[in-house]
Amino acid sequence: MLKIDNLHAFYGKSHVLHGVHFEVHEGEITALLGRNGSGRSTTAKAIMGLVDCHGSVLWKGQEITGKRTYEIAHLGIGYVPESRDIFPTLTVEQNLYLGQKSARKTGRWSLADMYQMFPRLEERKNTLAGVMSGGEQQMLTLCRTLMGDPDLIIIDEPTEGLAPKIVELVAQYLKELKKRGISVLLIEQKLTIAMDISDRCMVMGHGSIVFTGTPDELRQDNYIRKEWLEV
Numbered sequence: 001m002l003k004i005d006n007l008h009a010f011y012g013k014s015h016v017l018h019g020v021h022f023e024v025h026e027g028e029i030t031a032l033l034g035r036n037g038s039g040r041s042t043t044a045k046a047i048m049g050l051v052d053c054h055g056s057v058l059w060k061g062q063e064i065t066g067k068r069t070y071e072i073a074h075l076g077i078g079y080v081p082e083s084r085d086i087f088p089t090l091t092v093e094q095n096l097y098l099g100q101k102s103a104r105k106t107g108r109w110s111l112a113d114m115y116q117m118f119p120r121l122e123e124r125k126n127t128l129a130g131v132m133s134g135g136e137q138q139m140l141t142l143c144r145t146l147m148g149d150p151d152l153i154i155i156d157e158p159t160e161g162l163a164p165k166i167v168e169l170v171a172q173y174l175k176e177l178k179k180r181g182i183s184v185l186l187i188e189q190k191l192t193i194a195m196d197i198s199d200r201c202m203v204m205g206h207g208s209i210v211f212t213g214t215p216d217e218l219r220q221d222n223y224i225r226k227e228w229l230e231v
Contacts, residue, residue: 004022043204073101092126109149138166158188
């Protein structure tokens, strides 16, 4: 579904990604793990056309390197950034409607689906998004992205700063996406949630992929965990 090959990315003269390669298969949750500064978020931004990069990013066999971000999104890739990027002066419901690709197109997800998944959003549908808690804003960003009906969702640090109960809710949410046939590229620092819900794990270090395997294989690989993950 998504195939990355020899991907390099730059911030000015700073060379951040060094020949990254991996695949995300249809209907699976793939976790991209690593310490802060390893290049995980830059990988997501490179896929979405948000940083200067070269190499190959194939989406369903189509080369998307060099395309504009909105073009990539319209091809079926959703992106939930770590910064959340809600529209603070708009209500919850207005934020959700902005996620739709087209008001004339009916996707797999409706406003009712969002409210069923996260009842708290329905309770606060007329509330300005900027006054909501971090956990509520995370729910809103996830749901706004889904309203665009993506086939793949890239989600960057969805549990950062959230209470344990909300973390559990996010994990359930990601499992629900998989049930509905949506692939997930999960960028996460918390090993427990990532290895609990993912089908495959990749570990990034110094801008390169240093491990690819199942969660069980990662659990058994003490060297990789100590060298690239544990603080």
